Amino acid sequence: MSLEQIIKNTIVQNASPIGFDEFMDLALYHPTLGYYRSGLEKFGEKGDFITAPETSDLFGFCLARQCAQVLNGTNDILEFGAGSGVLATQILFELGKLNSLPKKYYILELSGELKHRQAQTINKVLPELMDRVVWLDELPTDFSGVVIANEVLDAMPAKRLIYKNNQFYELGVGFDENFIWQQLTTQFTPTPSVDVKLMNGYTTEVNLRAMAWIDSLYSSVDKGLVLLIDYGMGREEYFHPQRFEGTLRCYHQHKASDDPFINIGEQDITTSVNFSDIADQASVSGFKISGYATQALFLISLGIDEYLLEQLDEDKRINLAQQVKQLVLPSAMGESFKVLALSKNISVKLMGFVEQDLSAKL
Numbered sequence: 001m002s003l004e005q006i007i008k009n010t011i012v013q014n015a016s017p018i019g020f021d022e023f024m025d026l027a028l029y030h031p032t033l034g035y036y037r038s039g040l041e042k043f044g045e046k047g048d049f050i051t052a053p054e055t056s057d058l059f060g061f062c063l064a065r066q067c068a069q070v071l072n073g074t075n076d077i078l079e080f081g082a083g084s085g086v087l088a089t090q091i092l093f094e095l096g097k098l099n100s101l102p103k104k105y106y107i108l109e110l111s112g113e114l115k116h117r118q119a120q121t122i123n124k125v126l127p128e129l130m131d132r133v134v135w136l137d138e139l140p141t142d143f144s145g146v147v148i149a150n151e152v153l154d155a156m157p158a159k160r161l162i163y164k165n166n167q168f169y170e171l172g173v174g175f176d177e178n179f180i181w182q183q184l185t186t187q188f189t190p191t192p193s194v195d196v197k198l199m200n201g202y203t204t205e206v207n208l209r210a211m212a213w214i215d216s217l218y219s220s221v222d223k224g225l226v227l228l229i230d231y232g233m234g235r236e237e238y239f240h241p242q243r244f245e246g247t248l249r250c251y252h253q254h255k256a257s258d259d260p261f262i263n264i265g266e267q268d269i270t271t272s273v274n275f276s277d278i279a280d281q282a283s284v285s286g287f288k289i290s291g292y293a294t295q296a297l298f299l300i301s302l303g304i305d306e307y308l309l310e311q312l313d314e315d316k317r318i319n320l321a322q323q324v325k326q327l328v329l330p331s332a333m334g335e336s337f338k339v340l341a342l343s344k345n346i347s348v349k350l351m352g353f354v355e356q357d358l359s360a361k362l
């Protein structure tokens with residue numbers, strides 16, 4: 001049975017529209033046919049999108065420097081949704097150079113196919129470190145060290161809402177010859193926190209699963225730092241009048257669209273991260289907000305330019321310079337991506353936020 005048929009049956013059995021989060025969950029994470037669970041090529045030029053670690057090793061090298069500030073030889077790293085495994089390889093390589101390897105590098109990955117790919121990638125480059133890498137099926141208990149999630153929050157199934165007559169209503173997914181948006185009749189709760197006046201018909205997303213995830217993460221961390229890197233913005237920008245259609249985007253073969261009802265199971269579906277919501281939830285859970293910056297200034301704070309200067313081969317340096325531009329220029333990933341740092345039971349002035357810390361604006 002096709003994934004489309006499976007989702008359609010779910011709606012029919014439900015006898016009413018399903019939440020968009022449920023639709024997104026099936027489209028991305030159905031055990032065999034979901035986008036992230038099937039064997040399709042997703043990352044890089046042959047896939048649908050390119051993430052920062054796929055763009056340049058320097059991304060992971062800089063993150064490693066930030067990790068080194070918190071790692072002490074007895075604690076660990078935990079990476080969520082490790083993609084092709086390239087970020088783990090970059091971080092472990094650089095931490096080896098810095099003499100700051102974690103005791104274990106845990107990976108929590110939902111996709112069996114990706115776990116296999118990650119093992120291949122790491123084993124190819126760092127076979128000597130393979131015994132430190134451990135794949136987990138659930139959150140650990142009493143974790144101590146650094147937690148990393150690059151482009152994971154945006155891939156968590158979100159709810160879609162519409163604002164009408166001073167209320168939010170959920171937009172569910174129904175079926176009538178094709179998948180359609182259907183407004184549910186009761187007012188949506190909890191009411192999203194918004195500081196501006198929205199127009200009638202304003203459509204947006206709210207990521208309740210990401211909030212629940214933050215809360216469980218707090219319970220599972222005993223002591224350490226959490227680095228959340230993603231495209232997104234603070235509340236004020238999230239609810240900008242120009243974002244009238246929300247932040248939902250789909251990626252298929254490097255083309256963006258806002259139609260989740262096409263290429264089901266063959267395209268990525270994402271929503272931008274409302275970092276104010278995440279920070280609020282993190283504070284309620286008990287985390288301390290330890291920094292918030294654009295990806296550009298986070299990487300610059302961690303000395304991304306030093307890697308360029310160290311490269312003596314001119315051709316390689318030119319190539320690296322292109323990669324750095326992609327990571328830091330505002331027109332590329334530099335400003336649309338942000339880094340939010342949360343901490344529990346540690347007190348360190350983080351190197352990554354020396355140039356910029358916008359946490360007070362969240």
Ligand SMILES: C[S@@+](CC[C@H](N)C(=O)[O-])C[C@H]1O[C@@H](n2cnc3c(N)ncnc32)[C@H](O)[C@@H]1O
Pocket residue numbers: 036043051052053054080081082083084087108109110111114149150151152155156213
């Ligand atoms: C856009 S990919 C990013 C991959 C990789 N981090 C990178 O930067 O190349 C999103 C990843 O998040 C994972 N993911 C989503 N929700 C997750 C969760 N609750 N726990 C762990 N991984 C999750 C997906 O399985 C997928 O591997």
